[in-house]
Amino acid sequence: MPIKTSVQLWVGWNLISYPSFLQEDVANLMASLPLKRVEGLAGSPPYYLRRYTALDTIQPFDGYWFEVSANATWTVAG
Secondary structure (H helix, E strand, C coil): CCCEEEEEECCEEEEEECCCCCCEEHHHHHHHCCEEEEEEECCCCCCCEEEECCCCEECCCCEEEEEECCCEEEEEEC
């Protein structure tokens, strides 16, 4: 298990699997990345997606859509 993982994000939408055993607050992501939006599984129709806010938390190994305004490298711990 690596101590940290680097994920390259490109301008626009990026589908990622959150590669950590630790939860992460969306507010922390917004402070460290050029993040415009985060969307993830909602589990209900019609689209099964929901928009995350700064008050939400992303969960280990779940998939998320990140929209970024500039290319960035995201370093994820543990």
